[in-house]
Amino acid sequence: MKVLITGANGLIGRSLCTGLEESGCSLIRTVRHACTHGKYAVGHIDGGTDWGKPLSEAPNVVVHLAAHVHGMQEAEDDAAVLYRQVNTEGTLNLARQCAAGGVRRFVFLSTVKVLGEGREEPYHANDPAIPIGPYAISKWEAEQGLQEIAEHTGMEVVILRPPLVYGPGARANFLRMMRTIDKGIPLPFGAIQNRRSLLYVDNLVDAIRVCLNHPAATGKTYLVSDVDDVSTPELIRRMASALGRPARLLPVPCRWMRFVGQLLGKQAVVNRLLDSLTVDSQPIREELNWSPPYSMQTGLVATAEWYRKVKADHATRT
The missing domain is CATH 3.90.25.10 (UDP-galactose 4-epimerase, domain 1)
Incomplete structure (x- = not known):
């Protein structure tokens, strides 16, 4: 299996690359900025990013991890704009290029926060979405757009909504x-x-690995912990x-x-x-x-x- 991973230098991306290589997958790593040998630098991620070079290697599956999270020195208004540009428009632009390029499955890392925060009882994947704040809203809008792309193109979409991810x-x-x-x-x-x-990062990596090709995962949204x-x-x-x-x-x-x-x-x-x-x-x-x-x-x-x-x-x- 040939897997394209966005955000390959992040907390999850580094662990995922290691885990999938050990499973025998062939990897296409993408990062945003200047990179080491074997990684594609795609620059800023938004609705106009060109993913042609990494997609030219014909991946079977794309795991989209890259996202914008709020920076400590970042103004709220600036963050809200970047959330939408990167997490919504950037995700859907990538997904459209993937579908056009023949990618079979698109695995998207979302967040449990699309369902809300601060509830005493457990959240379920089929609960109504109540995203709080621009980050959660941007992820929820990306989820909805991905479902529409899947319906119109036939590309399989799997969505994972983790809670806090920790690890090295x-x-x-x-x-x-x-x-x-x-x-x-x-x-x-x-x-x-x-x-x-x-969610320990290596547990998330294992869940992603299963979602790469399990037939029952097609079109599903899962909470994982x-x-x-x-x-x-x-x-x-x-x-x-x-x-x-x-x-x-x-x-x-x-x-x-x-x-x-x-x-x-x-x-x-x-x-x-x-x-x-x-x-x-x-x-x-x-x-x-x-x-x-x-x-x-x-x-x-x-x-x-x-x-x-x-x-x-x-x-x-x-």
Whole structure:
């Protein structure tokens, strides 16, 4: 099987390339900017990107991982424009070129956030979409456009909606949390009683691998997770165990944290720590006979090992 992967240099892309090569797949790697040998640089991704060169290698399947996520120094208005350009228009432009080029199947990495956030009961793939914020909206619009392209062209589309993905190379909030735990800083999350689904990157890679050619996956949308939902304090305890550090948790009332979050303009960040977000992954497990090959603790240990190595390398350089 010949597989074209967009976003091959990202957290998921690097692991996916390794996993598929080990499975015997022939890979076509694409990245946005200057690249090493064996990768296509396609530049900025939007409705006008030319995918002709990588598609000229005639892939059977395309796995579209490349997306725009909000940058720390990025204004909200600028981010909203880029979400639509990259995540919606860029995805549909690629899909149309894939269909015209004879690609059999298009696997799209979306997000559980198209269904909403902060619900106590698990989300199901067939729940009504209630995307909150421009990122989730851009992914939902891409999903709808892909379904239309599939209907008109016959190209098979498979959509995966993961929750938070972690693993070696993780950035943003997950990495900040790991650094805080490693430093032994007390965290005010001991009183939280929520449930969160997460997904170890190598479990996602395995799910994508199954979706490349399983006949039952055609036209389906799946939620996928580690099948091991945890509360925020339990996640911190597991991360601390993986790092060989104590979990320092203070039982601060949740209403206090929400109040402080409002004062500081960090309400969305606080809500993600306090609220529940779980997914029902039973359909992919039953229909594709898939189960996550790695436990959450295995994933956290691998992430902690990567973190320690990066920390040691940084210390050596400085």
